[in-house]
Amino acid sequence: MKWELDWLENRVRLTPWKTAVIHAGSNQQWNYQQINHRAKILVHFLLEQKVGKGDRVALISPNHISYFDLMFACAKIGAIFVPINWRLSIQEMNYILADCSPKLVGYHDQFKEMIDTLSFHQDRYFCVSSPEYEIGMSDENEPLLLSVSIEQEDPWMMIYTGGTTGKPKGVILSHRAILWNGLNTIVSWSLTANDTTLTYLPMFHTGGLNALTTPLLMIGGTVVIGNQFDPLEAIEALNQYHCTIALFVPTMYQMMIQEKAFVESSFPSMKVFLSGGAPCPLSVYEAFIKKGIAFKEGYGLTEAGPNNFYIDPEEAKTHRGSVGKSMLFNQIKLLKEDGTEAAVGEVGELLIQGKHTFSAYWNNQAATAEVLQNNWLHTGDLARVNKAGYCFIVGRKKEMIISGGENIYPLEVEQCLLQFPHIEEAAVIGLPDDMWGEKVVAFIVTTNQRSVPSADLQQHCQQALAKYKIPKQFIFIEELPKTHVGKIDKKMLVEIGKGSLEIK
Template sequence: MFVEQEWILKRAALTPHHIALINLTSKEQWTYQQLSEEIGKWSQFFERQQLQKGSRVAVFAKNHIQLFAVLFACGLRGLIYVPLNWRLSKEELTQILEDATPAILLYEEDSHCPLVLEKMFSLYVSQHEKEIQPSRQDVDVNDPWLMIYTGGTTGQPKGVVLSFQSVNWNAMNTIISWGLHAQDRTLNYMPMFHTGGLNALCIPLLMAGGTVIIGDKFDAEEALQATNQYQTTISLFVPTMYQAMIATKYFQENQFPSMKVFLSGGAPCPHPIYDAFYNKGLFFKEGYGLTEAGPNNFYIDRERAYAKKGAVGKSMQFNEAKIISHTGKSCAPGEVGELLVRGKHMFRFYWNNKQETANILQDGWLKTGDLAMMDAEGDFYIVGRRKEMIISGGENIYPQEVEQCLLRHPDVREVAVIGVGDDYWGEIVTAFIVCPHQVASLIDDLNELCHQQLGRYKIPKQMIFLDELPKTSVGKIDKKALYRLVDSSIC
């Protein structure tokens, strides 16, 4: 009888000789049959360790195709796969390990695994028996498969528990709604401790029988060259990666004929990035998701995205979305409110945190904490985080609107806008700006641009120039670090 965790073995039986995975750095590649064999080795290893169903398997490693074998072996054994963000400090990692209480830790020999982890776990796996068939455990669709810890940029990291149903429905919904198939290829640089690196395109494409090329340390020119070399058809990058890519000579001088669409996620994408791709006749669009849901929730046709910059489209075939006001009523078209989603792709619960689970899951809907707007045609736009909304002089200001305005200036490379406390206004709009070279009249130019495009209350009262903006471990602009920068300058 077919069970939830065995679809990868079925895929290997259907297309055993098709290439499943390619490691970009080493050029190592596995067919689906080889992936199945590697899964079997890890499954038997876990059995020898006498790990019980529900035990957590912590993994401390950079991107590599071997991680998929570990992930799927955990599924076969009913174990919970817990990828660790190797960019965190010892204190942060210790906090996560104390919360997850894993039964075993796997890490790369050359990964410089923090000493605190070595003290807690001394097991390192380097050899496996060959030609061993996968060993199975009975699991339920609601049993946990992955536990991904949130980045912690707004507070203490939480273990987001994803069941077999969560992961598989996200994959199936993505395949059907986005039209993925076995001829599709994706290049993934998103870290595999992040839902974007696992669930956005990698697992859906493996379910569909496609090919996943795994990169580790992002390099803009390398990524573009690999796009052409491996003839990828759809790939996900975050806006800061795209910013680096469009600045390369390789991007300017080359076409990418195999690409059906470049997909942006993780944060709202600056419109000049759209323009850079559209000017080359390339399709580009945005998606939206979060660790607790998907991360895939919407679909927009690539031609439609061309006419509607910033739109993420409509909810996918097997999930729903709505926008509600602060009173709980559905918002009218054009009205900004909080985005709620629901579907079988949602997470099960936060590990050891019933209260936070109850706060975010209400009446079957997940409260995303993101602000959104729907137009008259039913297409959704993500406006920003509810917690990031600025209230200045009693007026609501959405940072993304100010950021998109400032990015229209050709000398501005990156922008982040936050609200800084002020005794008179409550908060004042503060813009952090990166430009390739200092322009004497830039501030005057930006003020004039803002006066043309924005209401007066939205215009930044402070503009701070930086060599680069701080980034999180997945390449997003770290606004929490900007708040700390402001606080330290005040002190």
């Protein structure tokens, strides 16, 4: 294996006794030498099970030390690590297992009942939370490893997309992609070995695994992992472990800023809070600005890193909603429908280029060819850039509403609605309309299910939006459906919306 690819081994040489990983629930801690030693022990087990270069090794587990065991063990022998979303249905999990056909599947005993119902070969599972597993990991003898030839383009991880617009696709991330995402993040975000992050995002997701976890381990920092997100526990952990940088999704922030502990804490060790996964409501910005704490948004996707932009927290105050400018080692451009580049202020599809992008979709050449064109990754997201060069994500290309020939970006309408008192969450979609082609429909969640007249909302929208952008219908629900990573599930909203139309 080339020296630059086994960067964990090199990190051990530099800072063997530095704390690498902490489990927030149990307070168990592992230094870099221990993390590397565990990976080497697991390599022996994998080789005994005939796992070789290119074979897939899956994991079904909550955030747990086994993610690091398997991730780094696979890296050393050229196997492909496949973390699986345990929140999926049995049917979806069976599809993924059949698609990637892993040689082995590690599982946490928390999901033993689920494992027993899966149709995948039962003799290929092993438990990562058993006493026997930990006893094996405690072996103090230094394993001797075989030399494996691994190149930068060899796959290291395969993370499946959410599948909200179709069947999940396996995103192949090479050693090159992981390495350059880490280097780009470290340099652009000025990460150091003194930084500590708290990871509540699920580690089967690129945000939990690659946004801050792998870059911080590369630079010699500390990663604190938590399991089930609880806003109060997260606030306490940030202070207990002297975290300096953390990434949460907007729904997590919405819960955190309502806690008394958030109001009372000054978060003395925190340099910056990051938001990702979905556009962040301006109310969250205001909560952090009021406390004088640095806060900013980022943008990423499984196929690109996931880190792509940088914005100084001070600039984020004056460019609210912007994800910033492309990082040091990648570039972007915006393409309009006619294939020409969008001018300043114009909306176009966001394209990304850099060494941190993915290689291909597993067993899906057609989807790969659609997304990767001429060394540019077509994200499917729409964005605009202002005169100062700051990029704003305006929504998904597939979610854009066309009503009466006019393009409407749901995010603009959602941000307007969220500024109305007592609205906790808002989501906007387009539904079929005989006259206009599509009509704008808003789903609203109010604080404590407070009653808000639709006429008041329409009047509020008239002050900020063109008439054709104002929702024709407001549907009040108790909770917006979410995907496994906290994004609003608009596919589900379309079904709910169509049902409400049929009822009427």
